[in-house]
Amino acid sequence: MRIGILGTGDMAEALGGQWARAGHEILVGGRAPERAGALAGRIGARAGSLAEVARFGDAALLALPYDAVLDVLDAVGELRGRILIDCTNAIGPGFTLTTGEGPGAARRIAAATGARVVKAFNHVTPAVWSRTPPVVAAAADLPTGRPTSPSAAPSAAPLTVPLCGDDERALALVATLAEDMGYAPLVTGPLARADLLEATTAFLIGLWHSGHDPRTLLPPPSALGG
């Protein structure tokens, strides 16, 4: 595939690096051309302007702070129908959502652009996405972890990548990108569900930052009854 990446920071490098290694053609762009050129050199991509990148190829990743993304997308012009991959976390002080009440970041991006937005890759850090081999799901390390496929050893279950979106083709494209990194995509619902994924991520990050392990909140499925 041909993927544009808006942004030249940690998420751009982690995801763009993996996709380039998987054989995809990557065009990266940022507000500083020299940083875009340097990143392109590191990951085996090409660099372009933000406007070129936003319209490049099959889809574009929004690896920008949420508070910058709407202005950047507005400035690059028409994006109606484009597939945009939204990994942003609109998280402010106290691990609250800066989007406040109402639609979350992904839905606001979709409403502002008319693009086919898929929320993905926002729930963990670039330190995870950059790993080769891919990171194994934490639950799989626990004796009571989630079931894995019959052919996989329990400790080898890949991390799940939750995807939210309204467009089947866009979801399938992003699922392929997750699989190409060695992860297990899971479509968790329409874009409206991204509001919950964004809030859950803010909650999880708050726990991680305060030194708590979110896995301790979750009982094994066998304890849930039914």
Ligand SMILES: NC(=O)c1ccc[n+]([C@@H]2O[C@H](COP(=O)([O-])OP(=O)(O)OC[C@H]3O[C@@H](n4cnc5c(N)ncnc54)[C@H](OP(=O)(O)O)[C@@H]3O)[C@@H](O)[C@H]2O)c1
């Ligand atoms: N880091 C994480 O743990 C993590 C995990 C999941 C999701 N995310 C989300 O992924 C997105 C990118 O995060 P990151 O960690 O890659 O951040 P980062 O390393 O700080 O990179 C941010 C990128 O956005 C650019 N940028 C910042 N303000 C801009 C503006 N006003 N106009 C144009 N470009 C601007 C920066 O350009 P300059 O270099 O010129 O400043 C840089 O290229 C964020 O929405 C973040 O919430 C982050």
